[in-house]
Amino acid sequence: MTTLLVNILGLAAAAFIVWWFWLSKNLPEAKAGAGALDIIVDGGVYQPSVIRAAAGKPLRLRFLRKDKSPCAEKVIFSGLDVSAELPVGQPREVEFTPKSPGEYEFTCQMAMYRGKLIVEPGRE
Amino acid sequence: MKTASETTHRLHIKDMSCAGCVDTVQRTLSSVSGVKSAEVNFADKTATVTGEVSPDTLVSAVGGAGYTASVLKGEDSESEKESEEAELYRDLLKRTIISGVLAAFIVVVSMTGILPALDTAAGRLSWGAVSLLTLFVLIYGGGRFFKGALKSFRNHSANMDTLVAIGTGVAWAYSTFVVLFPGAVGDLAGHLYFETAAIIIALIDLGGALEMRARGKTSEAIKRLIGLKPRTARVVRGGAETDVPISEVVPGDVVRVRPGEKIPVDGVITDGSSQVDESMLTGEPMPAEKGAGDEVVGGTINKSGSFLFRATRVGEETALARIIEMVRKAQNSKPAIGRLADRVSGIFVPSVLLAAVFTLLAWFNFGPEPRLTYMLVTAIAVLIIACPCALGLATPISVMVGVGKAAEHGVLIRNGDALQQAGRLTAIVLDKTGTITQGRPVVTAVEPLGGTSEEDVLSLAAGLEAGSEHPLAEAVLEAAKIKGGAPREVTSFEAVSGHGVKAVYDGKTVLLGNRKLMVDNGVTLGEGEARLEELSRTGKTVVFLASGGALAGLIGISDPLKPDSKEAVERLKKMGLKVIMLTGDNRVTAGAVAKETGIDEFIAEVLPDGKSDEISKLRANGEIVGMVGDGINDAPALAGADVGFAIGSGTDVAIESADITLMRGSLHGVADAIKISNATVRNIKENLFGAFAYNTLAIPVAAGVLFPFTGMLLDPIIAGAAMALSSFTVVTNANRLRWFKP
Numbered sequence: 001m002t003t004l005l006v007n008i009l010g011l012a013a014a015a016f017i018v019w020w021f022w023l024s025k026n027l028p029e030a031k032a033g034a035g036a037l038d039i040i041v042d043g044g045v046y047q048p049s050v051i052r053a054a055a056g057k058p059l060r061l062r063f064l065r066k067d068k069s070p071c072a073e074k075v076i077f078s079g080l081d082v083s084a085e086l087p088v089g090q091p092r093e094v095e096f097t098p099k100s101p102g103e104y105e106f107t108c109q110m111a112m113y114r115g116k117l118i119v120e121p122g123r124e
Numbered sequence: 125m126k127t128a129s130e131t132t133h134r135l136h137i138k139d140m141s142c143a144g145c146v147d148t149v150q151r152t153l154s155s156v157s158g159v160k161s162a163e164v165n166f167a168d169k170t171a172t173v174t175g176e177v178s179p180d181t182l183v184s185a186v187g188g189a190g191y192t193a194s195v196l197k198g199e200d201s202e203s204e205k206e207s208e209e210a211e212l213y214r215d216l217l218k219r220t221i222i223s224g225v226l227a228a229f230i231v232v233v234s235m236t237g238i239l240p241a242l243d244t245a246a247g248r249l250s251w252g253a254v255s256l257l258t259l260f261v262l263i264y265g266g267g268r269f270f271k272g273a274l275k276s277f278r279n280h281s282a283n284m285d286t287l288v289a290i291g292t293g294v295a296w297a298y299s300t301f302v303v304l305f306p307g308a309v310g311d312l313a314g315h316l317y318f319e320t321a322a323i324i325i326a327l328i329d330l331g332g333a334l335e336m337r338a339r340g341k342t343s344e345a346i347k348r349l350i351g352l353k354p355r356t357a358r359v360v361r362g363g364a365e366t367d368v369p370i371s372e373v374v375p376g377d378v379v380r381v382r383p384g385e386k387i388p389v390d391g392v393i394t395d396g397s398s399q400v401d402e403s404m405l406t407g408e409p410m411p412a413e414k415g416a417g418d419e420v421v422g423g424t425i426n427k428s429g430s431f432l433f434r435a436t437r438v439g440e441e442t443a444l445a446r447i448i449e450m451v452r453k454a455q456n457s458k459p460a461i462g463r464l465a466d467r468v469s470g471i472f473v474p475s476v477l478l479a480a481v482f483t484l485l486a487w488f489n490f491g492p493e494p495r496l497t498y499m500l501v502t503a504i505a506v507l508i509i510a511c512p513c514a515l516g517l518a519t520p521i522s523v524m525v526g527v528g529k530a531a532e533h534g535v536l537i538r539n540g541d542a543l544q545q546a547g548r549l550t551a552i553v554l555d556k557t558g559t560i561t562q563g564r565p566v567v568t569a570v571e572p573l574g575g576t577s578e579e580d581v582l583s584l585a586a587g588l589e590a591g592s593e594h595p596l597a598e599a600v601l602e603a604a605k606i607k608g609g610a611p612r613e614v615t616s617f618e619a620v621s622g623h624g625v626k627a628v629y630d631g632k633t634v635l636l637g638n639r640k641l642m643v644d645n646g647v648t649l650g651e652g653e654a655r656l657e658e659l660s661r662t663g664k665t666v667v668f669l670a671s672g673g674a675l676a677g678l679i680g681i682s683d684p685l686k687p688d689s690k691e692a693v694e695r696l697k698k699m700g701l702k703v704i705m706l707t708g709d710n711r712v713t714a715g716a717v718a719k720e721t722g723i724d725e726f727i728a729e730v731l732p733d734g735k736s737d738e739i740s741k742l743r744a745n746g747e748i749v750g751m752v753g754d755g756i757n758d759a760p761a762l763a764g765a766d767v768g769f770a771i772g773s774g775t776d777v778a779i780e781s782a783d784i785t786l787m788r789g790s791l792h793g794v795a796d797a798i799k800i801s802n803a804t805v806r807n808i809k810e811n812l813f814g815a816f817a818y819n820t821l822a823i824p825v826a827a828g829v830l831f832p833f834t835g836m837l838l839d840p841i842i843a844g845a846a847m848a849l850s851s852f853t854v855v856t857n858a859n860r861l862r863w864f865k866p
Contacts (some may be wrong), residue, residue, distance in 0.1 A: 008486040014478055021282055021474035043275025044283040068212050070339060076456050083456035088208055108518025111466040112283045
């Protein structure tokens, strides 16, 4: 009985890990508008971590790094040639205009912090 | 207290000349909507404004009040960052020491049996105290892991914090449970893991402190560049020389530089001459002679004379600021080789969590007694030994050091991909003029034909070249000036791309250009052919002059080789690279220059827009091609190559145009860049291999795969030590690059 219970619990834990970390990624999303969009850098996550923006429109992201560990010190938008160093406790604005629609990942230099910039076709 | 959306901006208020202005500016800034506080400093003419407001709004508000403001950016960000890091390091070190001492104490009391057994009240009390002490170590030394783990968990994410928090948390919670309910786990009451939890935290803190210290060294190159920024300039205003903060220098200011001083901004010398040490930017050890009309670059050092120069570029526009920006950007970029690690990092921690769960189950189902002990020891070891940091750091830390190292040698690498590609090149294509040669051609032969005089030839040629910026045109104009021929006035000027120029003089069509221009326009070359052959054989570029359809003369122009071109070509060949010269010159001239430089292969008579086609052909033949050119005329060819190298003379090079910019005019820069690239990529591979191998071997060992064969199990404390050392090792390995000599 105990054997069965422990195995079921173990498998349930494994299933939970798969579900929680990989399948049920219901991440906070934000839409970039005309003003700066605040992104908090803390505890291994960007908040919000999914950002929607329009192609061809200037995008202003304001990162506020709270995490003191050096892992959080940079934000890199791979594929967009944009990067910035984030001072602790001081907002740092990153401004650029994403040209082509698509999904771009932004990460810390070690790719532990991860976020996604979804660039949608801009409307006239 | 500042809220998340508030920002602090620093403004420079230029024309604030009296203390009364301070009030006006302060009031103006404070009245802007969103501003929470504004402080104006008269001494350094700055304003510090905090609030939910954009810097542009502040600048225009100050402008409305009649002052000129500019936003101060990042001047001190590096020193701020440095002091922040130093503080963080001191804090971590303190936590390491205190946790270490307490952990050592917990080890002693746990392992030596000096505490009474758990089945007595005194025992339970003593072990309860140990539990609390351990909890203190977990919170004080490792609180950030628990906080981070919780936060990332809430966001469906997991990182190193998660592993450390679960590993040590489980060890502590289980042991505390045993202390509280000694009967609940049967015979196992004796197995407690307080020392394990405490030691792991202390070790990981130690690893973190060591890593942080080592990381500080990886950014030395950029710190050195930032350190070159001068703080003041001696500006001549109203006839008097005054020292002003660098931020107040504007283009057009005349600046005095005395011997031994740093040149504050970019500009052009107007009076005086000197030797200038530009080695900090170009890597060129010999000081450059500078006189009136020559460009000087901010951050370089005036050696001997005193001179005045007119500022042309200030602030973020200076070459130094652009170099810093480029190096910083490149240090942040990742070569393709590192992207696999990024993908793995993304799924790494949840995979380790799964591995830990399956380890528990495997020991539960198949392990010997005491099963619970084995389950705990192995699962904790799996969680603790896994090191996502080593994997994540492997590439960026080497790129950081490699790009910095290159910058020290005057080699600016645009991004990680350029860095990686440079090491894979199989062929180097060199442009001739300005790349192999000095790019300062001089007329060395004038041969009048058909009854004209030397002066006729030069003055007519000078008239045709008067408006041109072609290097050969400059040589002709210079020669005409020396030999006394005033440029003749021509009309209907027309440039024939890649061939020369055409115009009308004295009612006749005049042509100046290469052989093809003559042939295309029906000029009979006659004896000109023989003269062409003869001049070309000595490496001269020959320009024909024709008037009214008849050949009027030849001008031979030589462009001396750079002193070290031959040696650099030899070095590139020794590195196993195919070296090819590409030039618009005729075959004979090209052959002579190639021979002199030791280049076996050359492509001559290529029109400017045909250069990129030649690159494409080489690439189609399977070569990985690096193209070296001046970055302006060769821009399409540089862009078409796998790696485009822009070679500069001094610092006037167009640093935005190429994958790799060589600040020093020497071709040795190409070899240096390739060697640094090779060393960096090798370093990244070592790091990646180390990190992958470490994780793929250590995790199964920690899970106990060796146990059935050898009876070996990994103590979680050893796992903690291994993990603490692994990322330190990666950073230390990257730091080895700092000693690399190309």
